[in-house]
Amino acid sequence: MNVVPQLAARTEPAIKLEKVGVSFGAGAHEVTALAETSLRVGYGEFVALVGPSGCGKSTILKLVAGTLTASRGYVFVAGREIGANQVRIGMAFQNPTLLPWLNIRDNIMLPLKIVPPFKRSFAQKRRTEYLDRVEASLAQVGLAGFGDKFPWQLSGGMQQRASLCRALIHDPTLLLLDEPFGALDQFTREELWEIMQTLWIDKRPTVLLVTHDLKEAAYLASRICVMQARPGRIVDDSPVPFARPRTIDVSFAPDFVALTQRLRERIVAARAVRETAS
């Protein structure tokens, strides 16, 4: 199913931002959300973008998702300019953003109804193949048997799991995560990290994760980009070498702590620069 992107992997990265900038407003009121930024993400990579609020992390995600247009520069996804391609994108947001009038099963099935090639046979397969698919993905995140429930009948953590299912149901080659674990309690969050890692190892999509939790970034990602605010730009880009599958115990290892510590200092330094500048 993923043959074409994997062939393309030899020549082009999955995501390529080339001298991209984003500004809002005009003239004296112009605000630069993202200064000239370049970023390359290879196929199957798991890249985390970390940094203080207002540093443009989410802006990058929106650019790649295609819900925001760059003011300058170019955004390439799978070697083609954004909007011109048929790359399957899955996205999970900070809020579960489930449709309140659909039950969990139909919510998760939504991408299959919209995204080609699944949409072509949606009418025939919605009660058979696609239904099994949804049940399997619900079971994977520990929500088996909750398909008939409506979003408001589920806790925040369960809604967020359902939202992850929806982001992954159509086998996206590109997964965009905008702080999806941010609003959860510590234990639910760690549980979902584990699920997320299993899903990633299983399907190996290219993942772009926005977070301000350094532990989360170091646990999940294979590469971490640190960003700085005003104007937003990438100031550090480090690989995360720990072997997979990682467990929560890894996060207490000296290497892990040293990495998060270093990133923390990097961000604090970036904030200090900003404060003296302003």
Add this chain to the structure above:
Amino acid sequence: MTETVRRRILSTACIIGFFVAWELLCLLFHVSDFVLPRPSQVLATLWTRFPAIWPHALQTLTTTLVGFGLGIVIGILLGALIGSSKLAYDVAYPLLVGFSSIPKVAVVPIFVLWFGSGTVPAVLTAMIMCIFPIVVNVATGLAATEPELQDVMRTLRATKFEILWNVGLPRTMPYFFASLKVAATLAFVGTVISETVASNRGIGNLMMIASSSFDVPLVFAGLFILAALGVGLYAIFSLIESRVTGWAVRSDSFAAGG
């Protein structure tokens, strides 16, 4: 459970009490049935003259339903257009507000001029009466759709129509049904206005003739029929509404969850 039963009994008792009080006050002050007939007299008239009344009631009901149906179709189409396009909003809104400010009685003669007297102007009057609330509510509902929900669709590369169909319209349903309940009763008003002015059938016409021959109980019988039809239609749409938009009752927990 007992709480809801008690509420039901109490409200029913109050409604019956209203008619009993009406009856008693009329008897107590010897009010002539030329001025205000007692409910019992109205019911008696309904009963004895039912064969004469029911064709008119049927005429009014079908006319209203046809007008209402047309109004729903046009209302949704216009509302969807206005709610999803800035230009359409700017152009259509002033026109709509202006049009809905016109007393509909003034429009009936024009319809009669175009289509002759009878059923057609009544259908059209019922239709234009109910378009405005439907358009405004559908457009408002679409405008109120959370941008986050639209972003979900846009990252899936959904077309504008798919977004409208899967997010915009379902999101609008609570607004739409709220407007239907208003529109259903307005449609009756429209029909009766037209029937009163230019028709030889329908409850409006029946009441016209009855009042010109001082048959006041029959006038009130017409009013009772209209009220009953209106309540019936309202109840039907309330029922459909609770089935279709039950999720919206939970909107507070939806806001908390995302």
